[in-house]
Amino acid sequence: QVQLQESGPGLVKPSQTLSLTCTVSGDSIRNFGYYWSWIRQPPGKGLEWMGAIAWSGSTTYSPSLKSRTSISRDTSKNQFALQLNSVTPEDTAVYYCVRARRVLVTTPSPDDYWGQGTQVTVSS
Numbered sequence: 351q352v353q354l355q356e357s358g359p360g361l362v363k364p365s366q367t368l369s370l371t372c373t374v375s376g377d378s379i380r381n382f383g384y385y386w387s388w389i390r391q392p393p394g395k396g397l398e399w400m401g402a403i404a405w406s407g408s409t410t411y412s413p414s415l416k417s418r419t420s421i422s423r424d425t426s427k428n429q430f431a432l433q434l435n436s437v438t439p440e441d442t443a444v445y446y447c448v449r450a451r452r453v454l455v456t457t458p459s460p461d462d463y464w465g466q467g468t469q470v471t472v473s474s
Contacts, residue, residue, distance in 0.1 A: 352376040354447045354465035362441075362472050368434040372447030372465060379428055380405050385453045388421060388432045390443035391467075398443075402453050403430050410453050437472045444469050 358370035372386070379386055387402040401411035403421045411419050415434070423430040434441060448455055449463040458464065 352449060352463040354449060354463055356445060356447050356465045356468040358445075358468060358470070360469055360471060362437055362470060363474050364438055364472055365436055368432070368437050368441065368470055368472070370432045370445055370447075370468065370470070372430050372432075374428045374430070374449070377449065377463075378425075379403075379423055379430055380425055383451060385450050385455075386423070386430045387448045387450060387453075387455050389446045389448055389455060390441075391446070392440070392443040397456065399455050400432070400434075402450075402455075404453065439472045441472045442470065 353375045355373045356370055362368045382405050384405050385402040388400040389397055390400060391397050399412055400415050401419050401421050403409050403423055409421050418435045420433040444467040446467045447465045
């Protein structure tokens with residue numbers, strides 16, 4: 351059973367860096383053919399794909415967030431991480447980590463595995 355679990359601070363101050371970690375169990379993040387994404391959902395809005403790291407370690411980012419986003423991984427811990435710099439209140443959202451067979455995840459698929467999500471609020 352594949353499981354993903356997000357962790358990180360629930361409150362971040364404006365202009366600071368949001369850092370989240372996704373711990374994966376039941377699968378290896380180096381498993382061929384899978385992409386490991388970060389997706390967020392601001393209150394009252396739809397899902398927004400932020401970026402992904404592939405089984406190979408290569409990364410792809412949403413053009414709108416690319417300048418502020420970094421996704422990395424620690425294969426020894428089977429984790430991947432998100433950093434979002436210079437946050438504003440508009441970055442307040444529920445953040446999800448996702449395993450999928452495609453790099454761009456705009457809607458859930460039955461083959462995907464999602465974490466439960468973690469609320470991050472940007473406020474002073």
